[in-house]
Amino acid sequence: MKWRTKWMMAIVLTLGVIGVAKLEDAGVIREPVTQYVTSGKDFIAMKKWVATIIKDPAADQIAVMADPHQEDPFSAYESMQPYKEGVIVSYTQPLTIDAQENGLVIFTGFTRESGKTVTVLYDSGDEVTYGYVGKVVKLPYTAVKKGDTLALMDEGAIYLKVKRDGVKMDASLLPTYLSGGEQ
DSSP, X not given: OOHHHHHHHHHHHHHHHHHHHHHHHTTSOOSOGGGGTTSHHHHHHHHHHHHHHTOOGGGXXXXXXXXXXXXXXXXXXXXXXXXXXXXXXXXXXXXXXXXXXXXXXXXXXXXXXXXXXXXXXXXXXXXXXXXXXXXXXXXXXXXXXXXXXXXXXXXXXEXXXXXXXXXXXXXXXXXXXXXXXXX
């Protein structure tokens, strides 16, 4: 499909959700419809449904350009310390932060807790926040595929917070998560 058609469909869907929310607020619709499209799992289901309608032919092609035996940069951290609701992970070299799976960038910006930050809601339901990044590459509400670059880390440490099913993952489980053992 052309990009104009995709944008028109996105605008119509957005206006539909806003219209239903207004009708619900006015009491015209008695069922709590908006609660179904505001949780993470329902948002992922809607994203997948819309993706099937707007199927991108290039999405069926897989480009292999990296060494398949390359080690995941997150598994080679130097130290990890609990911090606020996540952890600070230190590295000896800058690294590229890539999407772990398909998902949606739900936040990019600056927070007091984690500086320059990117948060991604993955299709599995995991919400991962990467903080103290040097440069953000993706804009908010951008769909990402596994391996897409989200940000570049040019400092020696990164803030990481993982929420699974809306619950913050305990810092003691994050080393296993980073090594790919719990995904």
